[in-house]
Amino acid sequence: MDRMPSWVRQHLAALRALLVLTVITGIIYPLLATGVAQALFNDNANGSLVQKDGKTVGSALIGQSFTDADGNPVRTYFQSRPSAAGDGYDPTSTAASNLGPEDVIDTLPNPGGADEAAKEGKQSLLTQVCARSKAVGELEGVSGARPYCTTDGVGAVLKVFPDRAVSVNQACPATPFIATYEGLKVGCAQPGQDYAAGKTVPIRGNVTTVQVPADAVTASGSGLDPHVSVAYAELQAPRVAKERGLSLEQVKALIDEHTSGRALGFMGEPAVNVLELNLALDGA
Known part of the structure; x- marks a missing residue:
């Protein structure tokens, strides 16, 4: 063969x-x-799943929102940090916003825009931080003021031209956060106008003390972080204690119980697992 x-x-x-x-x-x-x-x-x-009354309520490794149907914070719960993963804490869309410190100018909503994106507009990273800080301050009863933020919660940024200046993140008829800049009158921004030719000037303001921690206004790199800083948890403690009829000492004791130390004893900062803390509150 x-x-x-x-x-x-x-x-x-x-x-x-x-x-x-x-x-x-x-x-x-x-x-x-x-x-x-x-x-x-x-x-x-198996995903570090967390059980309550025999039902899976989340994972100790993935954050989640504690809001009502309208997206408002539930006042009896500690709130998580923001998330840029999908609609929030979506493991299938884990991601950061990829916006950097130079992203300070909003695209203002323009009802006469050519497409849906133009009509809705887009907030810069700076305005997102300012808006979140203002909202957290109002929720917790503290000042939400931050450098480079206006009192109405947008980025304090000017576009400066030879004959005028424009507060580009404050749509007309808003009153600009400052009246003049180096002798130039400051005006509000007209949606749809192109201010690219102007010089970009962020204004720091007179804020010397920031009461809202950074993790309350910025998302983690993965968008899934289940923890908040001890500072952010302690900022929320008085509200949660009041809403639940608990003493502040009781709530702070629960924060301590659910605070993990630095990785390997020296990396990172102590952090509080929000889901586990809220479940402990429900059982308190």
Whole structure:
């Protein structure tokens, strides 16, 4: 019997290698890795799910919002930090906003815009931070003032021209946050106008003390961070204690119980798991 052609033998060898590697890497290895994970790290391997009354209410590794149907904070709960992942804490859309410190100029809503994006406008990172800080300050009964923010919660930024200045993040008929700049009258911004030719000048203002922590107004890199800083948790404690009829000492004790230390004892900062803290409050 004639020997098989060399090209046939090569294809058969390649097919055998494919089958063997498929069994090893596609069946044996995944089963082995899954078995070891389930035996040694059962809770973590299953997503660190958190149970309440026999029902899964979330994961200790993924944050979630504690808001009502209209998106307003539920006052009896500690609030999480903002999230840029999808509509908020979406594991399938984990991401940051990718906006940087130079993103300070809004695209103002323009009802006469050519498309939906132009009609809705777009907030800069600075205005997002200012608006969140103002909202958190109002919720917690403290000042939400920050440098480079106006009192109405937008970025304090001017576009300066030879004969005038424009507060580009304050749409007319708003009153500009300052009346004049270096002898130039400051006006409000007209939606749809192009102010690109002007010089961009952020105005710091006279804010010396910031009471709203940074993690209350900025999202994490993944958008899934389940923790807040101890400072943000303590800022919320008086509100939660009042709404639940608990003493401030009781609430602070629960914060301490659900505060994790620095990784390996020296990396990062202590942090509070919001979901676990809120569940502890429900059981208090």
